[in-house]
Amino acid sequence: MVGGPFYKVRLGRKDGQVSKASLVEGNLPRSNQTLDDMIKFFSTKGFTLQEMVALSGAHTIGFAHCKEFADRIFNYNKTTPTDPDMYPNYAQGLKKICADYKTNIAMSAFNDVITPGKFDNMYYQNLKRGLGLLASDHVLVKDPRTRPFVELYSTDQAAFFKAFAHAMEKLSHHGVKTGRKGEVRHRCDAFNSIKT
Template identity: 60%
Template sequence: MAGGPVYTVMLGRKDSFESNISSVEANIPRANTTMDEIIRMFESKNFTVGEMVALSGAHTIGFSHCKEFAYRLFGYSRNTPTDPSYHPKFSAALKTLCANYKNDSDMAAFNDPMTPSKFDNIYYQNLKRGMGLLESDNGLLRHPRTSRFVDLYAFNQTAFSNDFARAIEKLSLSGIKTGNQGEVRRKCDAFNTFRT
C-alpha cells in the first residue's frame, strides 16, 4: 500500500513465553545511540553495515516523538542550542512543531517529512539535505562505514528496495525460537494457555 518492495514473510514464527522491557532495551538502538554502537549491535546479530543502513530506511514511514530529538533543537550544547547539522529551515519548523513537547508528550514529527506515507528513498535524500530527524539518522550520513550506502540508496531506489527486502527477510529469521522455547500465538497479545 505504501509502494515498498514485496518480500516473503515466513509463517509460524514463535513468540516467547516471556516479555520484559530489559530484553528489548538491549536490542533496539535509541535515537541518540552512536553509529559505532549501532553498527556493533547489528554486527552482533550477524548483520552487515549495508543491511543495517537498508533497514534504517524503514524510517521512510512513521514518526518520532519530539522528546526523542528535542535536545538537538533546544539544548544541543552550551554555545550551540541547535544541532548545526540540521538544515536551518527544517530545525525552525521542528522548533515550532515541538515547542510544547514537555507538556504534550504526543507531539511528533514525521521521520520523512517529504513523503511520510510512501515507502521510497527520499529518506536518504533528506539525510543529505540536513533533514535527518534523529541523531542516529544523521549519523548514517556522517559515518565513514555507512555514508556510501546512504549515497547509493539516495540515488538508486531499486537498490534500496532490493536490499531492504533481503535485509527484512533476514531480520524476520533472526533469533527465532524453536522446539518448546515459544509458541505460535492464536492471538498476538496473549499466550495460548496459562503458564506457571
C-alpha cells in the same frame, strides 16, 4: 500498502509468551547512539554495515516523539542550541512542533517530512539535505563508512528496496524460538489463549 518492496516471511515462526516494555531495552537501537555503538549493536546480531543502513531506511515511514530528537534542536551543545547540520527551516518547524514536548509527551514528528506515508528512498535523500530527524539517522550521512550506502540508496530506489527486503528476511530469522519456547500465534497481535 505504502509502496514498499515485497519480501518473503516464513510461516510458523514462534513468538514469545511474554511481552513487557522492560525487556525491550538493549534489544533495539537507540535514537541517540553513536555510529560505533550502532555498528556494534547490529554486528552482534549478525548484520553487516550495509544491512544496518538498509534497515534504517524503515524510517521512510512512521514518526518519532520529540524527546527522541529534542537535543538536536534545543540543546545541541553549550554554544549552539541547534544542530548546525539541520536544514534551518526544518529545525525551526521542529522547534514549533516540539515547543511543549516536556509536558506534552505525545508530541511527535514524521521521520520523513517530504513523503511521510510512502515507503520510498526519500529518507536517504532527506539525510543529504539536512532533513534527518534522529541523531542516529543523521550520522549515516556524516560518516565515511556509511555515506556510500546513503548515496547509493538516495539515487537508486531499486537498490534500496532489494537491500531492505534482503535485510528484513534476514531479520525474520534472527532469534527464532525452537522446541517448547514460544508459540505459533493464531493472531500475530495476541497471545494464544492459555488452556488450564
